[in-house]
Amino acid sequence: MKFSRYILPSLLACLAGIHLVSCEIEGSPNGDFDGFWHMERIDTIATQGVLDLSADRKFWAVQNRLIRINNTLFHFERTDGRLTLTEAPDAPSEPNLKAFGVQQIPETFEVELLNSKKMILKSSLLRISFKKY
Secondary structure, three states, rough: OOHHHHHHHHHHHHEEEEHHHHHOOOOOOHHHHHEEEEEEEEEEEOOOOOOOOOOEEEEEEOOOEEEOOEEEEEEEEEOOOOEEEEOOOOOOOOOOOHHHHOOOOOOOEEEEEEEEOOOEEOOOOOOEEEEOO
16 A cells, blocks of 8 residues: 555656656757768869769768768858868867868868758869768
């Protein structure tokens, strides 16, 4: 009788407390942008050249406020249809990321397309097409 009157309500209150704490985990505001993006193609805007990368293993990994390109971490900001990459403090950096579409840091891209399966970014020199992996 004591179990159902005192212990059971206390147990239920503890379980409810655990549930409330677990709901406070911060989520990412990135929506479709978060994920593992495979570089499929790079177009050179000036010459209209096309480089097919679909067989290569070149990826951008996006999570919360970071992008990992090859072995380099970047902070990023997405506002008004633009993506700007900046250096992540104290992160090891790759001296040459041109093969990954990054010409300089900071680098700004126009987001031409972004959905759950595809992304197209355009800089002043390149258009990069991605497929979500």
